[in-house]
Amino acid sequence: MVKPKKVYQSWKGNNKFLFDGRLIFGPDAKSLIVTFTLIVVPIVLFCVFVASNLAREFTTGTTGYAILVLAIVFTIYVLILLFSTSTKDPGIVPRNSHPPEDVLGYDSSASIEVGKPLPRTKEILVNGLPVRVKYCETCMLYRPPRCSHCSVCNNCVERFDHHCPWVGQCIGKRNYRCFFLFVSSTALLCVYVFSVSAYYLKLLVDDYGTVWKAIKVSPASVALMAYCFVSLWFVGGLTGFHLYLISRNQTTYENFRQRGLRGDNRINVYYRGCMNSFLEVFCSKIEPSKNNFRGYVHEEAPKMTSKGGNIQVTDVDTSDDDRRVKVEDDLEIGDDLMKISQRRNSQDIGDIRGRGSDRSPISRSELDFGFGLESQFSLRSESCHSEW
Structure with a gap:
């Protein structure tokens, strides 16, 4: 007897799975190695050439060791956020095996295979205002509001923000909080390393009298300051941009589309106040995944039509041929x-x-x-x- 496949083994998206479907990655998951290296290598240099020397400078008390321990703990926290963002289901909407029957519009007097074409869009009400949602031909469903199809992962993702190549995953409804905490924590880590390195360089200037002698003694401090300064422009600017988006209850995709296609005067039907927007992102409960990746694939049961007949959803259907x-x-x-x-x-x-x-x-x-x-x-x- 052939053992049935699990959902992750027959997944039609471009995702990669590890540990029997417990972890889900995007197709560009190898970029995590680059991101991990860009975080860990500077911290190792910081701990070896800056924090350890500061621990010897402060002969009394535990201030020097506290600086070292704080850097290590903060880095581990950032890596956990990175790992959580990359391995979590971002909010993938399960795709259908056939078009939705409630909009097929079959004519009861005609053949069962003759139906009206699916409308490309339909309107639904959100906060009392009409919102147009599109039909996804790949997933064969009408996308929920704020949902978009990621061309990289080949999935429809709820509250789609963007696909981040640095974490190798889509950013959506279920991992946006982790993503923002990762970006903002990385920005704070850059500020921390830059500040401590500058402080250590100042102590060396006081000891040796000139900046050049201090740089010769600890060139790693200058290199770390330059690296953190450049990195802060990216992660710091990204943090500020997402703070603005949260205050407006917008996603990156919605913001770019609004500015590029429809101007800045379009009404945001999802905005319910700045405070409520922050509470929704940071204090709301994260919904469970709609996909049981470790579950087994089951064949669909025959569906009853209005005439009482059965329609078997299979690759080859000969009942219609016999009828014809x-x-x-x-x-x-x-x-x-x-x-x-x-x-x-x-x-x-x-x-x-x-x-x-x-x-x-x-x-x-x-x-x-x-x-x-x-x-x-x-x-x-x-x-x-x-x-x-």
Whole structure:
């Protein structure tokens, strides 16, 4: 017996899974190695060449060791946030195996395979205002509000913000909080390393008298300051930008689309105040994933139609073919009967013209046959044969 596959093994998106589907990554998960290196290597240099020397400078108390321990703990916290952002389901909407039936619009008097085309968009109400949602042909569903299809991961993601190559994952409804905490914590870590390195360089200047001698003693301090200064422009600017988005209850995708396509005067139907927006991001409960990646794939049961028939959702469906063959056979039989009736009528008319007034009156059965009442004619024929 073939063992059924699990959901993550037959997943149609571009995601990568580890540990039996417990961890989900984007297709560019290798970029995590680069991000990890950009965080860990500077911290190692900081602990070896700056924090450890400061611990020796402060001979009394535990201030020097506290600086070292704080850097290590803060770095571990940032890496945990990075790992959580990259391995969590961002809010993937499960795709359908067939188009939604509630909008197919099948005609009850027509064949089962004939239906109205799906509308490309439909409108729903959000906070009393109409919002147009699009139909996704890949996932075969109407996207929920604020949902978009990520071309990199090939999934529809709820409250889609953007696809971040640095974490190798989409940023959506379920991992946006971790992503913002990761970016803002990385910015604070840059500020911390820059400040402590500058303080250590100042102590060296006081000891050696000039800046150049201090730089020769600890070139790592200058390198760390320059690295943190450049990095802070990216992670710090990103933190400020997302603080603005949170205050407006917007996503990066919505903001760019609004500015690029529809101007700045469009009403944000999701805005309910600055305080409520921050509470929604940081204090609301994260919904569980809608995908059970470790569950087994089950075949869909037959679906009942309004006529009481069954439609089996499979790759090959021969029920419709048999039905069409039977209909075609019935039509061919009807055509043959019609031809026979027309031939019989033409013969009768010829006999009438040839015999003139000597022709006997036309029988009732022949009139019935001529008007297409084949069933009555067949019944009468059978009764005649039974008498003989």
